[in-house]
Amino acid sequence: MAADSKDVVVELGFVEKTPAWKLNSKFFPSKVGGWPAWLALKGLPTPEELACRHCKKPLIFLCQVYAPFHEKYETCFHRTMFVFVCRDPDCCRDNDAFNIRVFRSQLPRKNDFYPNEPAKEVEAGAESPGAGDLNHLCRVCGALGPKTCGSCHVARYCSKDHQALDWKGGHKAECKNPESVSKRCSKSTAKLLFPEYEIELEPEEQEAAREKTEDEVMKEYEELLRSGQVTHQDDDDSDTENDLVNMATKETDKQFQKFRTRIKDYPDQILRYDREGEPLWVSSSNKVTQVPDCPGCGAPRQFEFQVMPQLLVHLKVDSAGQSIDWGTVLVYCCSQSCQQDRSYVEEVVFKQDYAPIEEVMKNQS
Numbered sequence: 001m002a003a004d005s006k007d008v009v010v011e012l013g014f015v016e017k018t019p020a021w022k023l024n025s026k027f028f029p030s031k032v033g034g035w036p037a038w039l040a041l042k043g044l045p046t047p048e049e050l051a052c053r054h055c056k057k058p059l060i061f062l063c064q065v066y067a068p069f070h071e072k073y074e075t076c077f078h079r080t081m082f083v084f085v086c087r088d089p090d091c092c093r094d095n096d097a098f099n100i101r102v103f104r105s106q107l108p109r110k111n112d113f114y115p116n117e118p119a120k121e122v123e124a125g126a127e128s129p130g131a132g133d134l135n136h137l138c139r140v141c142g143a144l145g146p147k148t149c150g151s152c153h154v155a156r157y158c159s160k161d162h163q164a165l166d167w168k169g170g171h172k173a174e175c176k177n178p179e180s181v182s183k184r185c186s187k188s189t190a191k192l193l194f195p196e197y198e199i200e201l202e203p204e205e206q207e208a209a210r211e212k213t214e215d216e217v218m219k220e221y222e223e224l225l226r227s228g229q230v231t232h233q234d235d236d237d238s239d240t241e242n243d244l245v246n247m248a249t250k251e252t253d254k255q256f257q258k259f260r261t262r263i264k265d266y267p268d269q270i271l272r273y274d275r276e277g278e279p280l281w282v283s284s285s286n287k288v289t290q291v292p293d294c295p296g297c298g299a300p301r302q303f304e305f306q307v308m309p310q311l312l313v314h315l316k317v318d319s320a321g322q323s324i325d326w327g328t329v330l331v332y333c334c335s336q337s338c339q340q341d342r343s344y345v346e347e348v349v350f351k352q353d354y355a356p357i358e359e360v361m362k363n364q365s
């Protein structure tokens, strides 16, 4: 992960299929999907904190980024950001992140949960220490599970929602034999979770950020037209190269062009990590301009990372019909990474979506 100095380039995240045991808490992973690999193993976010701000139903774990800050703060020897999202497409609205919540957890090197030295990468005992050792976790989503099944008194849940889901998904049958009830729900119920991947981070090569030649811009623009993402007005003689170049440079959203150009060399990037940097906006509309200061310590919040639209491909949510989506999800954190006597501090998140084409045209004039 990046050092603190600001000459560091942006780090790009890519998904990687990795054996599940390597994604446990003790290995401090950056990952997508499955259960969260909680960092602080006590004081997990409450079901209220992990509820969707639109529908109040439990959010599902989307991804976590291990991003220590130890050069500056002793308390941040380990530090992980956790992102949760509501599964309900109805809660997914343009340029509104009320269906997403982000939490920051951090620990000094000497802490109550992990040894001073990195754990050996072996499968045996990989789950421990884990939040399941110290808490009852919801057997569906891996969040805190304060609710207990009334008949077997073994199965634990974060919410009535996940209990109902699990009941239909197989717990009804196993509930009669409390000894057979495991800590995790059946595979079919677990489909509610996103597929699990490790996130590998690597620096974006400087060269990738160079300006494109006119030819390259042309080619890109033609691809855009072909893909139907951008339509150009039909006038009789607009087919010459010059006209197209004009279109590319004048009539489409410059920011969207910039976005496309910047990710072109790494089309698979699912995350951009650039603490204290500038986000890569997907549109010139609805950029984040007002970021509230940290309510805990009063320090300004700063940009830390963004989740890219490419992640949607791996989440298997973009099948037929309406689904959750985003242009980009932007996470801003307390610049002091303050502790606030809490294991998990909520930070702010924004969602920027692609501007509708009519708006794009209007903005150019």
Ligand SMILES: [Zn+2]
Pocket: 052, 053, 054, 055, 056, 057, 086, 087, 088, 091, 099
């Ligand atoms: Zn919701």
Ligand SMILES: [Zn+2]
Pocket: 058, 138, 139, 140, 141, 142, 143, 157, 158, 159, 162
């Ligand atoms: Zn749950």
Ligand SMILES: [Zn+2]
Pocket: 149, 150, 151, 152, 153, 154, 155, 171, 175
């Ligand atoms: Zn039961």
Ligand SMILES: [Zn+2]
Pocket: 294, 295, 296, 297, 298, 299, 334, 335, 336, 337, 338, 339
């Ligand atoms: Zn703060």
